[in-house]
Amino acid sequence: MFTLIVDGKEITIEDGKTILEAARENGIDIPTICWHAATTANGLCRMCVVEIEGVRLLQPACIVKAGKDMKVQTRSERVIRARRTILELLASTMDLSDAPEVLAMMDEYGASAERFPDAARRESEVKDDNPMYIRDYSKCLLCWRCVQVCAEDAQYTYAINFDGRGFKTQIGTFFDKPIPETTCVLCGQCVGVCPTGALKPKRQYLLEQGVSAEEISVMNTGRKRRKS
């Protein structure tokens, strides 16, 4: 057990915890987007960055371990600017309509969805190629959770990986093969961890498209397969 100071408040925690764990256990909210309890933290979204006294750059709370006598600020001006800008970058890039948690963060940080006029967006067609889930990468914020649970974090299936690089990164399969032609076993773990509706159960997607439950049940018998 040791003590550190977060936002001026002295907190005592067990050894080996991250700053994020230390803060959350003590009722201090640090926002996260890519972080998930079931996946390896990679420090991608940088929403959890905090200012640590004596450290030059902001540090990701999801990875950096809390240290004895550390002085951490979770809401400094620099932190707020970084979080607000990251949210504005996201809103200018992708469709956040199915990401209520991110939209709530935008409200909280006063982030404007119109901050970057005429910005290039990552847009793609909905991929509807298997009986279980659809992939709508216009809504993907590249949290990597799906790739991670498909690989060493859970399933060891390796059906999906990354296409492109930088801003043009997208989740993809081997030479863009449809899901049934990949190693995917339709375990659904990727759908379970997706935070934005980029991966969605097909049934839910069809209901949202206005297809009735009756029509869906006919499709599912296999007698009247939807053309994919």
Added chain:
Amino acid sequence: MDAFDLTPVKLAIEKYIPLGRSGLLPALHAAQNIYGWVPEPVAAEIARALRVPLSDAHGVIEFYSLFYDKPTSKRVIRVCTDAACALKDADGILSRLRARHGLQPHQTPEDLSLTIEPSPCLGLCDHAPAVWTTDNGVSVVNEKGIPPSPVYGSLRLLTKNCGGETTSLKKYGEYAGLKKAKTLSREKVVDEIKASGLVGRGGAAFPAGIKWEGALKAQGDAKYVVCNADESEPGTFKDRILLLDDPHRTIEGMCIAAHAIGATKGYIYIRGEYPYIVPVLENAVNEAREAGYLEDFDIEIRVGAGAYICGEETALFESIEGKRGFPRVKPPFPTTHGLFGKPTVINNVETLCNVPLIISMGAAEYRKIGTEKSPGPKLFCLSGDVARPGVYEVPFGVTLRDLLEMAGGVADGGTLKSVLFGGAAGAFATSAHLDVKLTFEDLRESGLPLGSGVVMVFDETRDMRQVLKSLARFFAHESCGKCYPCQMGTQRQKEILDRVAEGEIRGGDFVRLQDVGWTMTDASLCGLGQTAASAVLSAMKLWPELFQG
């Protein structure tokens, strides 16, 4: 797809099978040498042979600019469009070349006779405008062959054997530094490097001795020495010349590092845009092996495939391991968890070239070169509007004015407008900085980074907005996409600077650019994102009027 005969690729990749996943980049290079690109059945065959998941193999092809998963010619002309070449009308050269061959951007004709591409900095700024042509595996620069090495300056220690032909082992002479190092204990060698004050010359300026000490003390059944020859910082070409003209200096430096930390295996990771150096290195490693220098330590050469990020040390490890070049979260640091998770010393080419010198002459004597806080010789890469572009070897402590005078001043008798210091990840200086001493301490005080030793000169006729546009284009192209600030920030920075260059400045662009820049600097995961706005933010301080409509 059946048209592809897999027999040649099966034969070509056989030797990489024992490497497993680590053999992925070499196998993909071998496949491209055969087909010009990596067709799907070829990728599947390589993945199967190396036991790499198909999606992962495809992810790797997609990551590296020099790997293609779509039909591409075995004859590729790449026109460098980055800063120094942009000054010499690189974009015009590219579009005229395309027009002459009747090709649209991103178009390869169906007969696969020719592919023409723009390219990030080719490390040929001393030969700007640079065009690199590969035809069935043969590389030619500016339609001439292997690029010559212009070497100048007031010192010839690191560049003693540079400026002419490749130096053979016979001409280089015995590895005297290594011989001396082997008479010393590991600790003593590390102490000597620490005492010399040598810091990394790749850009980060981390004390080399501290790295070595960390790797020496680290527990591990295997340890590695890696030479970072992924020189890709726009404006930097010194390592190209060091390796091409004097490969044994680097190899000797690696051998000394291996002795110091107890490594048995080393890698030279050279950027894919320097294929003409690879046979030179292979030959030099063979010479060293035959001379008995590589008996308890061997060196393997690995070739990158078009990714600036792989100059970041942990991304470089990932690349050797056969993965996308994503930088790792640090800590843990390479000294304890480096290549294949083992203790690793990774040093830049120029850093390693200092090592034989330090051991041979002794740290005390070495420290007589340069200044107290920045000891040793330093290579600067002069390019842009300067009369004699090239690599200049000088002691730390000469001024920018000295350096420019050595280089014959601004080209064509022009007047100096500014100097980009340290590369695309650097900052701009002006004539007000002419008398700043080129040392780590003096430059830091002036807010200028030494970086990789880039001194890119711009005369008074240059539109700095065009320069910034090319820097921003570079970072948007090279961001790996791992962390959000850099993945999206480099794209937005490019879009805003494209607008600024066209004079279409919108209200709020100044603050918008600052917010993006500061966020990338402050919150990105690795050095790429943390410096992607460095030059832009420095330009905003120097010339705020450029960004306001």
